[in-house]
Amino acid sequence: MRKDIVRIAVLATAAAAIGWTDAALRPLTLALPGASGAGPPEAGMTPGGPWVTLDQARTLHLDPTVAFVDASRAEDWRRERIPGSWGLPPEEFAGGGFPALLDQLSRSSPVVVYCQSDQCEAAELVALRMVEFGFSDVRVFRGGLAAWKAAGFPTQTAG
Amino acid sequence: MTRHETVDAGPNAANPATLRPARTSRGTALTLVRILLGGLFVWSGVSKLLDPLFFAFALKAFHLGLSDAAVSRLAFIIPWLEALAGAVLALGFWTRASAVMVLALLLGFSTGIISLLVRGMDVRCPCFGATELVCEGPLGVCHLIRNAILIALAIFVATRPRR
Numbered sequence: 001m002r003k004d005i006v007r008i009a010v011l012a013t014a015a016a017a018i019g020w021t022d023a024a025l026r027p028l029t030l031a032l033p034g035a036s037g038a039g040p041p042e043a044g045m046t047p048g049g050p051w052v053t054l055d056q057a058r059t060l061h062l063d064p065t066v067a068f069v070d071a072s073r074a075e076d077w078r079r080e081r082i083p084g085s086w087g088l089p090p091e092e093f094a095g096g097g098f099p100a101l102l103d104q105l106s107r108s109s110p111v112v113v114y115c116q117s118d119q120c121e122a123a124e125l126v127a128l129r130m131v132e133f134g135f136s137d138v139r140v141f142r143g144g145l146a147a148w149k150a151a152g153f154p155t156q157t158a159g
Numbered sequence: 160m161t162r163h164e165t166v167d168a169g170p171n172a173a174n175p176a177t178l179r180p181a182r183t184s185r186g187t188a189l190t191l192v193r194i195l196l197g198g199l200f201v202w203s204g205v206s207k208l209l210d211p212l213f214f215a216f217a218l219k220a221f222h223l224g225l226s227d228a229a230v231s232r233l234a235f236i237i238p239w240l241e242a243l244a245g246a247v248l249a250l251g252f253w254t255r256a257s258a259v260m261v262l263a264l265l266l267g268f269s270t271g272i273i274s275l276l277v278r279g280m281d282v283r284c285p286c287f288g289a290t291e292l293v294c295e296g297p298l299g300v301c302h303l304i305r306n307a308i309l310i311a312l313a314i315f316v317a318t319r320p321r322r
Binding site for chain 2: 004008031124129
């Protein structure tokens with residue numbers, strides 16, 4: 001028993017040391033450019049930075065130069081989305097891959113990324129990946145489809 | 160005849176000739192389970208290490224109140240724990256220790272899934288990177304059942320008799 005405990009401690013320590021070193025060698029960026037602190041404020045989002053309020057999202061949606069990207073699962077995107085949104089789940093970037101869809105978007109155009117609600121992290125993840133691929137104006141609509149629908153704004157369904 | 164010999168001579172005696180097949184089949188089952196479980200954990204760890212950002216965001220989604228720096232480190236340390244414990248288990252040395260580590264990781268993952276279900280949160284399974292094994296969609300009951308089976312297998316290996 002004591003021997004097993006020692007072995008577990010050795011394995012755990014070795015894994016932690018390797019993991020710590022790996023994290024130092026390959027640092028991750030988890031925050032979007034311009035984002036401050038640990039994440040978006042839950043309410044009363046301030047203008048500026050990568051976060052977009054519901055009203056701002058509505059205004060941006062009326063601008064034809066702004067691309068809306070839905071980071072929800074493909075089946076969720078197919079079922080219902082903000083009209084005109086591109087479907088781009090994080091899995092499309094698996095292993096550092098470049099989704100073909102991004103070729104259809106201009107890297108200098110404003111992009112608003114959202115997912116199902118403020119309970120999903122997919123929008124931030126897709127936004128970060130897009131920034132990595134050179135998109136210069138990527139914002140996140142944290143409220144997502146749920147907030148959009150709750151406000152009574154139109155959606156696009158299957159098709 | 161000694162007392163020891165009398166016991167061994169009974170109808171349910173531990174006759175080496177009759178015990179050998181049972182021991183062999185249990186040994187084969189242990190080896191298979193060990194390799195399967197160990198291999199699965201190596202795959203799980205490596206797939207997370209190939210795309211650490213994906214796993215980091217799944218960790219963020221748990222809303223554990225951790226800083227980005229802490230999440231970044233955990234996104235590497237947890238997969239390395241999986242990969243190392245899985246490799247040691249599959250290779251067959253320090254079997255009990257590595258099986259207990261795998262068990263602890265599975266219990267930790269399951270606790271995380273339960274906390275997501277209780278809070279009604281929608282988080283993609285980062286279990287095998289972007290690949291979905293058996294269970295599709297957000298983390299939920301299917302993943303808990305899958306973990307329960309793996310936990311049973313880990314207990315089977317961890318409680319094997321010492322040779």
